[in-house]
Every structure is written in C-alpha cells, then in structure tokens.
Amino acid sequence: MNKAELIDRIAASAEISKAAAGRALDATITTVKASLKKGGSVSLVGFGTFYVGKRAARVGRNPQTGATLKIKAAKVPKFRAGKGLKDAVN
Secondary structure, three states: OOHHHHHHHHHHHHOOOHHHHHHHHHHHHHHHHHHHHOOOOEEEOOOEEEEEEEEOOEEEEOOOOOOEEEEOOEEEEEEEEOHHHHHHHO
C-alpha cells in the first residue's frame, strides 16, 4: 500500500474527505519525525513504538575497489510492534 492508497482508506474509514485525511496523515508523520529528532519516542498503544536507536561506528569496504573505509556512528529510527499489531498479523 502506498501513501495515496493509505489516504483513501483513512478517508473512507473516518468518513472524511481525502484532503482532510491527507493533512491528518502528514501532520502525524511530521509530529513523529519531530519527536524522534529530539531523541524522544512515540508510543501508540496496541500498534507499536517509534524510537531512536544507535548504530555504532564500523569499518566497511568499497565493493568496487575493495578499499576499507570508516563508517561513522549514526542514530537510526526504529519501530517495535505492539501486541495488538502482532496479534492482527498472526
């Protein structure tokens, strides 16, 4: 499912216009991004938790030349599924 299809389903489920559903989805995504950028997390009970994980610095290899290079440590967004989502999938 892509973003347009998700907006269509949200609009149908909530009985609102597609424009309003699109604005609501964009606002949700923006809010989650802002919270993660500050180092926080977003928990949706029954769905899951978005949080920031840390990836350690490591040594990589250029596949074309075979030369080694250092890859910097980074923060990465992660998602942990909640019980309700796990139960719905299984």
